Amino acid sequence: MMLQTVTFTPRCATLTQTALKPFSAQRFHAQHSPTSNPSPHHHNYNLPQSFNPLYSSLQSPPLRSTSIKTVTMNRFQQLRSLNTSHPSLQRPSIPRSSTAPASLPTFAFAFDIDGVLLRSSAPLPRAAEALQYLHNNNIPFILLTNGGGKHESARVAELSSKLGVPLSIENFIQSHTPFKQLVESSETKEGLADKTVLVTGGDGDKCRKVAEMYGFKKVVTPGDILMAYPTIWPFNQIFSDYYRNNTRPLPKPVNLDNLPESLKIDAVFVFNDPRDWALDSQIILDLLLSKEGYLGTYSDKNGNSSLPNNGWQQDGQPKLYFSNPDLFWATSHHMPRLGQGGFQASLHGVWNATTNGATLDRTIIGKPHAATYIYAEDVLTKYRNQLSPASGVKAGKLDRVFMVGDNPESDILGANQFKSNRGTDWTSILVKTGVYRDGTEPAHKPVAIVKDVFDAVEWALGEEKWDGRID
Numbered sequence: 373m374m375l376q377t378v379t380f381t382p383r384c385a386t387l388t389q390t391a392l393k394p395f396s397a398q399r400f401h402a403q404h405s406p407t408s409n410p411s412p413h414h415h416n417y418n419l420p421q422s423f424n425p426l427y428s429s430l431q432s433p434p435l436r437s438t439s440i441k442t443v444t445m446n447r448f449q450q451l452r453s454l455n456t457s458h459p460s461l462q463r464p465s466i467p468r469s470s471t472a473p474a475s476l477p478t479f480a481f482a483f484d485i486d487g488v489l490l491r492s493s494a495p496l497p498r499a500a501e502a503l504q505y506l507h508n509n510n511i512p513f514i515l516l517t518n519g520g521g522k523h524e525s526a527r528v529a530e531l532s533s534k535l536g537v538p539l540s541i542e543n544f545i546q547s548h549t550p551f552k553q554l555v556e557s558s559e560t561k562e563g564l565a566d567k568t569v570l571v572t573g574g575d576g577d578k579c580r581k582v583a584e585m586y587g588f589k590k591v592v593t594p595g596d597i598l599m600a601y602p603t604i605w606p607f608n609q610i611f612s613d614y615y616r617n618n619t620r621p622l623p624k625p626v627n628l629d630n631l632p633e634s635l636k637i638d639a640v641f642v643f644n645d646p647r648d649w650a651l652d653s654q655i656i657l658d659l660l661l662s663k664e665g666y667l668g669t670y671s672d673k674n675g676n677s678s679l680p681n682n683g684w685q686q687d688g689q690p691k692l693y694f695s696n697p698d699l700f701w702a703t704s705h706h707m708p709r710l711g712q713g714g715f716q717a718s719l720h721g722v723w724n725a726t727t728n729g730a731t732l733d734r735t736i737i738g739k740p741h742a743a744t745y746i747y748a749e750d751v752l753t754k755y756r757n758q759l760s761p762a763s764g765v766k767a768g769k770l771d772r773v774f775m776v777g778d779n780p781e782s783d784i785l786g787a788n789q790f791k792s793n794r795g796t797d798w799t800s801i802l803v804k805t806g807v808y809r810d811g812t813e814p815a816h817k818p819v820a821i822v823k824d825v826f827d828a829v830e831w832a833l834g835e836e837k838w839d840g841r842i843d
């Protein structure tokens with residue numbers, strides 16, 4: 373790989389006026405650093421920037437009022453204590469009569485995973501039984517999680533074995549699954565398959581591999597950039613052992629004397645919770661301030677009050693995508709922990725301080741955002757259409773989806789506000805096994821609050837006057 377070494381200027385000398393110079397003069401001055409890691413890719417960077425402290429907090433989406441039913445166990449007690457070894461679970465029990473029903477049930481389920489089916493990777497009590505019942509009774513469901521970080525096939529295999537229920541990638545949606553749609557061109561968008569994208573989040577470079585499996589061909593991670601240019605973040609030594617084994621050479625060096633041959637990032641994807649917030653924040657900020665996504669440049673439009681948004685993000689910078697807005701999530705710790713939404717809020721704060729409160733243009737998917745529910749309903753529709761011939765019945769109409777989740781801010785809000793273009797009703801059910809704390813007022817009110825996923829299924833079956841019984 374050809375690497376460009378350009379002249380070095382001491383860091384303190386470049387911090388002030390560079391931002392105001394014409395683009396051709398705005399560059400990172402770099403040379404091999406005598407103290408840096410001995411990789412041949414290394415350069416020193418000096419960043420032109422001026423910061424204005426201003427922080428405004430992110431606003432939560434508006435609350436939609438719904439009536440809450442708190443449900444205590446009743447009808448599902450009739451289902452008795454289920455376990456997967458019960459003989460009745462080994463066969464479908466929908467057809468209670470001798471003639472098969474004409475179509476699949478008109479309802480289906482969407483389950484969140486963390487805090488509903490699993491907690492800290494361990495199955496929650498009675499979760500397996502609830503899924504097994506649906507599976508055996510041919511009642512369609514999808515798994516709709518704001519989690520991610522692994523390819524769908526790996527996660528499905530893991531979940532199937534933990535829960536003892538056959539699952540498939542056909543009914544499985546992680547936070548980043550909808551990013552697949554950006555690989556190929558559509559009527560309105562140029563595909564990113566052959567563009568260079570920055571992917572961050574997740575362990576090591578697992579998310580890079582997921583992105584490649586989706587079809588993105590040129591995927592760069594912040595670690596790749598750090599190993600090539602360690603001075604891009606001054607505290608690089610702390611994580612260098614972590615990055616050493618999962619980084620790759622950059623597809624192009626930073627070559628500011630010949631921009632067409634310089635590293636250009638066309639889109640930034642936060643695939644999963646970033647592990648190294650500091651480095652990721654710095655590199656994403658660099659790209660948001662750049663000219664056209666060329667790393668190491670600084671747009672001369674930034675701060676120009678004659679332009680929209682005072683010139684910020686007006687110069688072909690890469691689009692920024694977040695896969696998951698959850699501020700908190702349930703882990704093995706006794707209190708919820710910061711999730712990807714925490715990183716987003718942090719980056720937004722840095723952006724506000726840098727730009728004096730300019731709008732940060734970004735795309736957020738994942739629950740509660742409609743894009744994810746639209747995608748989920750498409751997946752569910754396709755999945756029902758596949759189940760239909762397999763079960764010998766018509767798919768029929770889907771009237772209602774029960775969204776079972778533990779997080780009022782994502783699962784519940786998303787289901788409450790989603791307007792299906794198929795006319796399907798999404799009914800929210802909140803469980804007490806995850807983020808939501810029993811006895812508190814949920815920020816977004818579900819249609820029902822139940823103890824756990826088993827009771828959620830029981831409640832929904834009662835609503836649908838489902839007459840199947842396990843006996």
Ligand SMILES: [Mg+2]
Pocket residue numbers: 484485486487488702777778779806
């Ligand atoms: Mg959850």
